[in-house]
Amino acid sequence: MPLKKTTPPASGTSRRDFIKTAALAATAFTIIPRFVLGGKGFTAPSDTLYIAGIGVGGKGTSDLTGIAKNPKAKIAFLCDVDDRQAVQSVKNFPDAKYYKRFQELFDKEEKNIDAVTVSTPDHTHAVIAMAAMSRKKHVYVQKPLTHDIYEARILTEAAKKYEVVTQMGNQYASADHVRTAKEWVDAGLIGRVTRVETWTNRPVWPQGIPKPTGKFDIPKELDWDSWLGPTPYMEFNPAYVPFNWRGWWQFGTGALGDMACHIMDAAFRILPIDFPSEVECSTTTAWEDFFKVANYADACPSSSIIHMKFPRKDGKGDIKFTWMDGGLLPERPEELLPDEPLGDSAGGYIFTGTKGKLMGNYAMPPVLLPSKRMKEVKLPKQTIPRIAGAEAGHYTEWVDACLAGYGKKQLSSPFEYAGPMTEAVLMGNLAVRSYQLQVKNEKGGFSYPGRKKLLWDAKNMKITNFDEANAFVKRDYRQGWSL
Numbered sequence: 345m346p347l348k349k350t351t352p353p354a355s356g357t358s359r360r361d362f363i364k365t366a367a368l369a370a371t372a373f374t375i376i377p378r379f380v381l382g383g384k385g386f387t388a389p390s391d392t393l394y395i396a397g398i399g400v401g402g403k404g405t406s407d408l409t410g411i412a413k414n415p416k417a418k419i420a421f422l423c424d425v426d427d428r429q430a431v432q433s434v435k436n437f438p439d440a441k442y443y444k445r446f447q448e449l450f451d452k453e454e455k456n457i458d459a460v461t462v463s464t465p466d467h468t469h470a471v472i473a474m475a476a477m478s479r480k481k482h483v484y485v486q487k488p489l490t491h492d493i494y495e496a497r498i499l500t501e502a503a504k505k506y507e508v509v510t511q512m513g514n515q516y517a518s519a520d521h522v523r524t525a526k527e528w529v530d531a532g533l534i535g536r537v538t539r540v541e542t543w544t545n546r547p548v549w550p551q552g553i554p555k556p557t558g559k560f561d562i563p564k565e566l567d568w569d570s571w572l573g574p575t576p577y578m579e580f581n582p583a584y585v586p587f588n589w590r591g592w593w594q595f596g597t598g599a600l601g602d603m604a605c606h607i608m609d610a611a612f613r614i615l616p617i618d619f620p621s622e623v624e625c626s627t628t629t630a631w632e633d634f635f636k637v638a639n640y641a642d643a644c645p646s647s648s649i650i651h652m653k654f655p656r657k658d659g660k661g662d663i664k665f666t667w668m669d670g671g672l673l674p675e676r677p678e679e680l681l682p683d684e685p686l687g688d689s690a691g692g693y694i695f696t697g698t699k700g701k702l703m704g705n706y707a708m709p710p711v712l713l714p715s716k717r718m719k720e721v722k723l724p725k726q727t728i729p730r731i732a733g734a735e736a737g738h739y740t741e742w743v744d745a746c747l748a749g750y751g752k753k754q755l756s757s758p759f760e761y762a763g764p765m766t767e768a769v770l771m772g773n774l775a776v777r778s779y780q781l782q783v784k785n786e787k788g789g790f791s792y793p794g795r796k797k798l799l800w801d802a803k804n805m806k807i808t809n810f811d812e813a814n815a816f817v818k819r820d821y822r823q824g825w826s827l
Contacts, residue, residue, distance in 0.1 A: 393746050394458045396421035396481075398446050398472055401429025402586060403486055404463030407513060408433055410739040411461065411484070417743045421457065423449045427565035429586055445570050446472050454479055459746050462486060463513070467595045468573040470495035474827045477506045482746040484739075486513040487605035488597050489759065489766040493805060494818035496770065498827055500763030507750040511742040512762035514605040516706035517613070518731040518738035525695075525702060525710040526614045531724040533712060535699030536660065540611045543668040544691035546599035551591040551670075552630055552646030554638070556583035574825035591644050597773055598644030599669035604769040605762075606706040607691050608667070614695075617654040617663060618764040619802035625650040625775040628670065641780045646670050650772040667772055677701055679713035731756060771800065778813040 393416055397408045400422045411417050419437040423446050424430040434442060443449040450457075459482035462472045470490045476483050477499075489512050490496045503510045516522070529537065562568045562580045571585070572578070575594050590596035611617065627645035630638040647670020654663045668674065676686055677694060679701055686692065692705040700717065704710035712718055731737040738756060745753040775798055799808045807813040821827075 391747065392416055392418050393482075393743050394418050394420040394456060395461060396423060396449060396453065396457045396459075397433065397440075397461045397463070398423045398449070399462060399464030399468075399486075400424045400433035401426065401431075402463070403513075404429075404461070405432050405436070407461055407463045407484070407486070407739070409436060410515075410736060411743060412437070413736070414740045414743040416747060421449060421453055425567040425570040426563075426586065428563070444567055446475065450475060450479060457481055459483065459509075459743075465571075465589050465595050466491045466597050466601055467575050467589075470499060470827060471574055471821075471825055473499055474502060477502050477508050477510075480506055480508060482509040482742075484511045484513060484742050487762075487766075488512075488601040488769055489605075489762050490770070491597060492817065492819050493767050493770045493774065495827065496763045496766040497805060500759045503759040503763075509742065509746045509750055509753075509755070510759040510762075511738070511745075511755050512605065512757040512759065512766070513738075514609055514757055514762070515735040515738040516606050517609050517756040518733075518741065519706065519735045520730055521704060521706065521709050522610050522613055523728040523730060524726075525610055525704050527724050527727055528702060528710060528712070529614050529695065529697075530727075533700065533721060533724075534695060534697030534702050537615055537663060537695050537697045538661070539664045539666075539696040540615070540693060541666045541668075541674040541696075542604070542607045542611070542691070542693045543673055543687065544599055544603040544607060545671050545689060546603050546669055546691075547591060547644070547646070549588050549591050551598065551644045552628060552640055553591075553643055554640055555592075555642045556581045572822070574819075574821040576822055592642060593644060593777065594642065596644065597770065598776075599648075600650075600667065600769050600772050600776075603669070603691060604667065604772070605765065607693055608765065608769060609706065609757075610693055610704065611663075611665065611695075612761070612765045612768075615654075615663060616657040618657065618768075620652040620654050620665070620768055620771055620800055621662075621802075622797055622799050623650065623652045623771050623775045624797045625772065625779050627776055627779055639780075641777075644773075645776060645780070647672050648772075648776050650775055652768070652771065654768075677703070677713055681715070684715060767802075774798070774807070774813055774816040777816045778807075778810065781812055 395417055397404060397419060400408060401424060408419050412419055419440050422430060422433055422440045423443045425444055460476040462469055462485045464472060466488060469485055473483050473485045490499060560580055560582055568580045590602060625648055627648040630640055632638040649672060650667040652665045654665055656663060687705050688708050695702040701713040702710050703713055731741055733740060741755055745755055796810060798810055798813055801808050805817050
């Protein structure tokens, strides 16, 4: 079908709504609303969650499709700054009203919205989610929850303040595998965990490259100013949309933001940790010429290694944590046989305890190492309730919790859990961005990058021994934008 027939209208009313309104006006005295008639399989309006989807292309398409599988969910509104990205969702939900700017959506439809999904690029998550929560709307926000550490802390506090149901979109937090791993660790099969290693093959998009240049016309379907949102204004470049924004610090959070909320979830769900106390990193060096380092500080690096230390909340020492991306891998455990795979193609984790090791990933069952232990030990019985539908149930449980009301149902990734985890994820990015800084010292050299250990005061959200790093705790918003 040609694009001109599927491009959403610019106003707040769809074509179908116009036709339907005219028909209802002609028969206003003869039609009985269906909710009065009821009938088998019918969900009454009072039992329906009316949802506005913001950012409805790409991941937003699958988010809305997953949510709509719950018969109690009604996708009533669609919103996207790029009409091209919205085409599939408009086809999927032809009765939904369409808006281009979320501000107009909230101004005109606030009373008709119960909940909001946010599947926009990372740099606009917080402002949209806060606008929804301050209006007492439940929210489902894609991972990572926010673009910077300060935003994660503020959204976590706001969820409690406004008493709204929240869920971060790391859907594997509802999968069976991580619950199985927790049961094994809680049962003492590997003893007290002292170390966690995690890794991913991301990025699978361009990173560690020069900032794109050139002058381009803004596509007529795209509201570029609204797409930029709270970030400083810059000229349009097609290198950023619709997806490769992820590799640029102004908009994205790199490989960590894409995958750590999946892979690090096991450590946060299983172990008594929340905020790290220190972090250090190293990244791939890009070269412009012989012994001439390229400074691509606008881009996330092509690969990095990050080390963090987490004090255990039970007071039983610290847990050393390592993250690797860009295809970098940890040393193969001695307990792993030569032909046995290390994780899977997307990444994995290894927990090292005082009595053994456990390997897994968000999408694969855990395995005790050496693998022969799987037959030698008695695996514990299931004690943690599973989510119906596993990762697909991540959407369903949010809809049901929204209808039940704040505090009535347990969720897999509410902001009280997802917020601190996101802060830890973004602490890794703070270290990486600090590493990319080129701060000249008195001798004309650079005092950073380097393997500097950054000390973190979590309560006050501050690096205490390298003040330049604090620029990455909280960014400045463009005029007209705020939390």
